[in-house]
Amino acid sequence: MAATMSNVEEIRTRAVLGEFGVKNVHSSDFPGNYPGYDDAWNMQKFLKNFRIDIVNLDENTMEFDMVGIDASIANAFRRILLAEVPTMAIEKVFIYNNTSIVQDEVLAHRLGLVPIKADPRLFEYRNAGEESAEEEGSEIDTIQLQLKIKCSRNPRATKDSSDPRELYLNHMVYSSDITWVPIGNQADVFADFVIRPVHDDILIAKLRPGQELDIIMHCVKGIGKDHAKFSPVATASYRLLPEITLLETVEGEKAERLKRCFSRGVIDIEDVNGTNVAKVVNSRLDTCSREVIRHDDLKNLVKLARLRDHFIFTVESTGILPPDVLVTEAIKVLMTKCQRFLSELDSPSME
Amino acid sequence: MAGEGEKKPVLEMVQADGADEGCVTFVLHDEDHTLGNSLRYMIMKTVDVDFCGYTITHPSESKINFRIQTRGGVPATEPLRRGLKDLTEVSQHVLNTFQARVNEFKKRQEDPME
Numbered sequence: 001m002a003a004t005m006s007n008v009e010e011i012r013t014r015a016v017l018g019e020f021g022v023k024n025v026h027s028s029d030f031p032g033n034y035p036g037y038d039d040a041w042n043m044q045k046f047l048k049n050f051r052i053d054i055v056n057l058d059e060n061t062m063e064f065d066m067v068g069i070d071a072s073i074a075n076a077f078r079r080i081l082l083a084e085v086p087t088m089a090i091e092k093v094f095i096y097n098n099t100s101i102v103q104d105e106v107l108a109h110r111l112g113l114v115p116i117k118a119d120p121r122l123f124e125y126r127n128a129g130e131e132s133a134e135e136e137g138s139e140i141d142t143i144q145l146q147l148k149i150k151c152s153r154n155p156r157a158t159k160d161s162s163d164p165r166e167l168y169l170n171h172m173v174y175s176s177d178i179t180w181v182p183i184g185n186q187a188d189v190f191a192d193f194v195i196r197p198v199h200d201d202i203l204i205a206k207l208r209p210g211q212e213l214d215i216i217m218h219c220v221k222g223i224g225k226d227h228a229k230f231s232p233v234a235t236a237s238y239r240l241l242p243e244i245t246l247l248e249t250v251e252g253e254k255a256e257r258l259k260r261c262f263s264r265g266v267i268d269i270e271d272v273n274g275t276n277v278a279k280v281v282n283s284r285l286d287t288c289s290r291e292v293i294r295h296d297d298l299k300n301l302v303k304l305a306r307l308r309d310h311f312i313f314t315v316e317s318t319g320i321l322p323p324d325v326l327v328t329e330a331i332k333v334l335m336t337k338c339q340r341f342l343s344e345l346d347s348p349s350m351e
Numbered sequence: 352m353a354g355e356g357e358k359k360p361v362l363e364m365v366q367a368d369g370a371d372e373g374c375v376t377f378v379l380h381d382e383d384h385t386l387g388n389s390l391r392y393m394i395m396k397t398v399d400v401d402f403c404g405y406t407i408t409h410p411s412e413s414k415i416n417f418r419i420q421t422r423g424g425v426p427a428t429e430p431l432r433r434g435l436k437d438l439t440e441v442s443q444h445v446l447n448t449f450q451a452r453v454n455e456f457k458k459r460q461e462d463p464m465e
Contacts, residue, residue, distance in 0.1 A: 030395045041396035041437055052448050054456040064452075066445075072388040073441065079385040324453045331446040337386050338439045341379065344362045345432055
């Protein structure tokens with residue numbers, strides 16, 4: 001039932017999940033390692049074997065497969081998605097009045113983490129050297145936001161209610177209370193698109209009558225490496241495609257137990273000549289918990305492995321940019337990095 | 352060479368005295384595993400490279416020491432340049448494939464709705 005692969009092929013393409021460890025984790029297909037194999041970099045071979053399959057894509061999450069690429073490059077994309085794709089986030093908080101119970105610095109920290117729906121590609125980085133000279137910032141690198149809210153007692157509340165929603169007005173400060181103050185020509189550039197936080201219902205602070213907040217905020221462009229608030233993804237991760245091979249026919253009650261060792265939908269029982277036989281239906285759904293190894297009579301019937309060049313990426317955006325745009329930007333960042341060093345190598349200062 | 356006035360160095364070459372041009376350590380500033388590992392992979396796939404590795408000297412400093420040793424008298428900047436070019440080509444191909452597939456997926460999503 002299972003086609004046994006030659007040993008060399010297995011070492012070259014799969015990471016095997018054994019009972020006590022994982023084998024063949026690192027890529028070893030470098031020229032000279034395997035006699036008889038030509039492992040030098042061949043762009044044609046890469047173009048032939050590489051493919052991307054989009055599994056699902058909606059406005060905030062995306063799942064896609066990248067096949068035929070090495071782990072180091074797939075990991076580079078993942079790291080760039082987390083830390084080097086720029087976004088706009090609140091950086092400077094000018095607090096004119098804060099009589100709430102939340103401390104200034106805690107409030108500023110919370111405001112920084114609110115995701116702001118502004119396309120970072122339309123803005124520039126702020127020049128680091130001119131911090132002290134210009135604290136205003138210009139229209140090309142700053143977004144100005146304002147939060148001005150005062151809590152008061154509700155005159156129309158009934159005498160003996162104790163529900164704060166009824167007794168007070170504006171006692172919860174949500175991110176929907178943050179308003180945009182266009183500077184310079186931003187009102188024309190962003191005419192049909194209001195800059196506001198991505199989510200309206202992020203609770204920022206709670207107030208009681210008499211307390212107020214009067215805050216001006218400046219958003220700048222930054223990357224996740226600098227501060228996690230600039231990271232455009234809720235998370236970006238990948239896993240390798242699992243591969244489950246049955247080394248012998250498994251039937252009857254053992255087949256039932258084998259089915260329960262894996263995630264639902266991985267193994268199916270089908271009827272062959274009157275007996276129940278286990279069959280691997282969809283190994284992609286498996287979470288590789290290796291439960292089968294805990295059963296002594298089942299552990300030698302199955303071989304668990306993962307394909308080393310098949311990556312199942314999951315990208316969850318915070319809502320600032322759609323996930324397919326994020327992946328595109330991440331790939332462009334990697335190209336920019338390479339270009340930077342290429343131009344540095346070719347510049348006259350390197351001899 | 353690099354670092355005149357306020358300019359920050361981007362790439363430096365460190366070579367032992369008397370060694371030939373094939374064994375060089377490059378210091379790449381403001382880089383980490385993201386570029387280091389992927390570049391190392393691309394350069395290791397070149398045939399005339401004897402040794403290729405990178406190290407992050409200290410986690411608090413964002414720079415990597417990238418060492419290339421070649422065979423046959425090839426200057427070490429050659430595999431570095433080729434590796435960077437190949438990595439750029441790979442990224443470009445990934446970008447094109449990805450954008451094509453996304454557009455296809457989006458179109459397929461719209462069609463059954465009609």
